Amino acid sequence: MSKVAWDYIVPVKLPADLKGIEPGKLPAHLLRPIEAGGKMHWLAAAAYNAMDEAAKADGIELKPTSAGDTYRSYESQLAGFKQRYQLEPVVGTSTKTFEGKTWYLKKGMAMLATPGKSQHNLGLAVDIANA
Ligand SMILES: [Zn+2]
Secondary structure (H helix, E strand, O other): OOOOHHHHOOOOOOOHHHOOOOOOOOOHHHEEEOOOOOEEEHHHHHHHHHHHHHHHHOOOOOOEOOHHHOOOOHHHHHHHHHHHEEOOOOOOOOEEEEOOEEEEEOOOOOOOOOOOOOHHHHOOOOOEOOO
């Protein structure tokens, strides 16, 4: 039987040094830059950079969609959230609860996690433009 891609998917364990750290408020010493721009938690950055090197060896240039799609501070997630969601009801759209209120996705906007709830706020996620 051949090995398929999803054989390599393993559950993400929260790095021990993130215990007690507020999402979006990582201290600078836990963050490392990744090659294409932006920062990630140091363990995720090491894994990303290794993947990036392996991809390069295969002739693939991985690029994050933007530096803001690597680690995101709480403030950055909040700004993005408020760009995409509003308190005034929008008919036929999806909603999120944030700070005890219902927020409505603006027309034509892509969904975004509420501030503090994104893997980007832990420095563990990166969105790749050319996956
Ligand atoms: Zn993402």
